Amino acid sequence: MSKPKRHIGQKVALATAAFCALLTLPAFGLFIWLLTARGPADSWVPSALATVAFLGACAGVLYVMSRPQPPLPVTGD
Numbered sequence: 001m002s003k004p005k006r007h008i009g010q011k012v013a014l015a016t017a018a019f020c021a022l023l024t025l026p027a028f029g030l031f032i033w034l035l036t037a038r039g040p041a042d043s044w045v046p047s048a049l050a051t052v053a054f055l056g057a058c059a060g061v062l063y064v065m066s067r068p069q070p071p072l073p074v075t076g077d
Contacts, residue, residue, distance in 0.1 A: 017062035
């Protein structure tokens, strides 16, 4: 049995998921830098953490959306 293939929308979702995952890394680095440089009381620190969480969640959801769906069973009408 051949593997299911991704449609164009699923390929776009996979590329976007990879881009979001890639953007998560510098956002996490910014969060660590802000935490050490300014301390946890600064308003930029939770904003940077929210950015990391948002990008990570976007990457996860887009990856799940990009997975190929199994074929539907054939029904005899």
